[in-house]
Amino acid sequence: MDFFSLFVKDFVQQLQSPTLAFLIGGMVIAALGSELVIPESICTIIVFMLLTKIGLTGGIAIRNSNLADMVLPMICAVVVGILVVFIARYTLAKLPKVKVVDAIATGGLFGAVSGSTMAAGLTVLEEQKISYEAWAGALYPFMDIPALVTAIVVANIYLNNKKRKEAANSIMKTVAAGDYPDRKEYPSSRQEYLNEQKGDGENRVKIWPIIEESLRGPALSAMLLGLALGILTQPESVYKSFYDPLFRGLLSILMLVMGMEAWSRIGELRKVAQWYVVYSVVAPFIHGLIAFGLGMIAHYTMNFSMGGVVILAVIAASSSDISGPPTLRAGIPSANPSAYIGASTAVGTPIAIGLCIPFFVGLAQAIGGV
């Protein structure tokens, strides 16, 4: 019952946090027929500033870390970030009537990291006097950024294949009707159609242009630019005076916009909402356990502390409420924000903070005797 009351308390607090409050506010004013409009050019610059800040934060954290010590836990973080997206791709996305892009975006958000969940985890470790590496907090960009990049790339690959399939299908119908078109694309499209049947194996060659395309898109190029500037240059003065202090405020405007957008698409979720709830309750534990397992390998081979293993599990269990939504809005515009933000902030985060943190701390104490 204590777990349950913690969960409810955290759920109510989440609803009152500016991120979710502005999202719900946007849905409410859209429902009431408000004529409020945030100009598109403003959304563009807000997304740019948010993603540059996310990249800068990660880049500065990486520059200030001792990479040699971190190498194995870092690899664990990257692997978990990528894996989480593929888990969503092959579980949530396969459920009846769930849209594949929505599921991939949700996976991206659950792979990305919530700074506040991580902070809550660090606080609990300190309260319980469980020691951990000082650089453990710097692991988060190594899970956060790969998860978001993977989600965007996987979504683009899916959308690309879908388009080809549709093109191939329409050609097949044309062919069946005896109407042979005089087009160069025909055999290639046919090949693609066959590839679809055989699976992804033979398709790999064509994935690279899509990855390149994703990286060149406005979302990832802003984020990777920030990352590179954070690692290679000294952007601290603009980071501290501009990108960091404005972040939450700009996010609140974007959340409002996303709330208004979400309202117009909330009907899509009527028949699948239960799957998102199931996913959001189960996934944080699965992701956390995978990270915990990988962390244990680092514990036995590299003497990575048990506190560090818990942090790795907690950031895997967490789902992003801050860095994820603007990135996915720009990177996978066709995904429905009601699905991925709803799943992440309304269910995933309370589960992660209220249930997963105590669970993984308890697990570490039981196993490692800390």
Next chain:
Amino acid sequence: MDFFSLFVKDFVQQLQSPTLAFLIGGMVIAALGSELVIPESICTIIVFMLLTKIGLTGGIAIRNSNLADMVLPMICAVVVGILVVFIARYTLAKLPKVKVVDAIATGGLFGAVSGSTMAAGLTVLEEQKISYEAWAGALYPFMDIPALVTAIVVANIYLNNKKRKEAANSIMKTVAAGDYPDRKEYPSSRQEYLNEQKGDGENRVKIWPIIEESLRGPALSAMLLGLALGILTQPESVYKSFYDPLFRGLLSILMLVMGMEAWSRIGELRKVAQWYVVYSVVAPFIHGLIAFGLGMIAHYTMNFSMGGVVILAVIAASSSDISGPPTLRAGIPSANPSAYIGASTAVGTPIAIGLCIPFFVGLAQAIGGV
């Protein structure tokens, strides 16, 4: 003479304040033919941020107040805020050649509250050791927001009636010319024409859609959204890091734009400027006395302190230089900013600070023996 020199000193200070300085700056560069343009999308987001901030400020103040104690003074504040707009509607707007929408907007600005005038009033009370309720400052949104909402609604009702009247007139002429049009709207327009003749009584049914329309407009929906988020959620983190610190700077840009707009319309005021001066000198006293009278009822029935009565009178006497202009620009775009901002900031505010504050403090001392 002391009053007069105080007035002049305050007048000069007002001219140097960023709000008025940027307004005059905008007029000057427009007069000099500057090609400076602030893009429309920027104005839209600035207005959104200013109005959200105004709403948030009010909402947070309301959430942090003890509503039970405040109920009667609060009602007084709401009544005065609404009344002030109707006073302008039936005095200033009826003066020869004064445009009705300009007068309503001016009434809205005089009904709205100036935070700096209120702060000056609180300082004088403290200097004179007159005690007042700690929550008295939180009365201001209860006068500010109703006044601005009322002004926008009243202006929209007026503009709507005017449009119908013109439509009806053109139909009457058509009818007189024996040219019966084959339109469904005809009887309804005729009815409206008759309603116009009979007065507002029978028109009431049609006011609601206009109120609804006003509340859905970008100005009021941003402000009411901010108000709701301020009351129901915990937006303090974005309020303190974003909406509040950026407020004055964003306002300075908007004042520049409004100055440029005002310059192109200043000619309209040539024949009516004297009425605005008369109104701006007299109105603060009238509004303050009404609020003082209502406050005395609360004083005798609910033991509302005399200091509180003075604060109520001072916020009624004050006219908004901050929250009003952006709200009215977005809510009543056809009103001339040279009229309402000129009246409020150039005359109304110096009168309120220089003359009304000492007057109402003296009145309270004379009546209540504080």
Next chain:
Amino acid sequence: MDFFSLFVKDFVQQLQSPTLAFLIGGMVIAALGSELVIPESICTIIVFMLLTKIGLTGGIAIRNSNLADMVLPMICAVVVGILVVFIARYTLAKLPKVKVVDAIATGGLFGAVSGSTMAAGLTVLEEQKISYEAWAGALYPFMDIPALVTAIVVANIYLNNKKRKEAANSIMKTVAAGDYPDRKEYPSSRQEYLNEQKGDGENRVKIWPIIEESLRGPALSAMLLGLALGILTQPESVYKSFYDPLFRGLLSILMLVMGMEAWSRIGELRKVAQWYVVYSVVAPFIHGLIAFGLGMIAHYTMNFSMGGVVILAVIAASSSDISGPPTLRAGIPSANPSAYIGASTAVGTPIAIGLCIPFFVGLAQAIGGV
């Protein structure tokens, strides 16, 4: 060798400063084919805010200075600022294949002042215990703003003359072909053509409209508005809460945009880059020596301190990395930012900090025995 290592160290630091880092970042992502776009309306408001801030900074500094004491050094600063542009106009711009507008813009940037170079100079003076007037730092707007205004005006005069010349040439050809056009502009254009042949002397009458036009443009009207508001009003509250703290961050976005723009035009520089390097190495010394000479006159006639003379020389040797780029981008849009920013930030600033500061301090010690 000490000088050289200082130079290299400063060069690397410059590359890591946010200004240059975002510029290079913009070039890199443009080179990689990023689809990132900063909307034009955002660039417009950023330029407006940057230039207003530059003007406000200058205006506030002037308002807070003792103008009577400063009058002669002030005149020196203005003269140097204007002279530097004309030096570039008649040296760099005359070099083979160097574009005239690029050279004028580069001159404007070298005439404008770098706050950080000046700060480095003040620090060295304090370390060496060389005394200087407290207001010496306030000399910078008197060199900065005239240089930028002169550059924009000179560029517009040049572009205007070029256009007329082309028009006159095409008319001459038309005339030669016996095809007399029936246009009112004909004699005036002919006159202009003759004026071109005779030199600038008789052209002076037509310069004023161009100066007026330049001052009315968005760049200079924002800067002069800021200057006037800084001198005449009290904009400190918005300056400190808005224009100043946001400056570096907004500049970083603009530098990114300029980097992307520069990339697409970097090819233009291939054949002339060596001239920019020569200019950027030599010019800081020439400019510094002129200012030093003029400062010595003030030293002997008005008792201007030798420390003050050094400061004057250092601000003349410095080239703007902050105020200049946004001003010139808006004021001389046809100039190539790769040329002027490259010359100033990549070569001019390290030379000024690493070589000119010690040189002028040494010179003052040798001459003045400080």
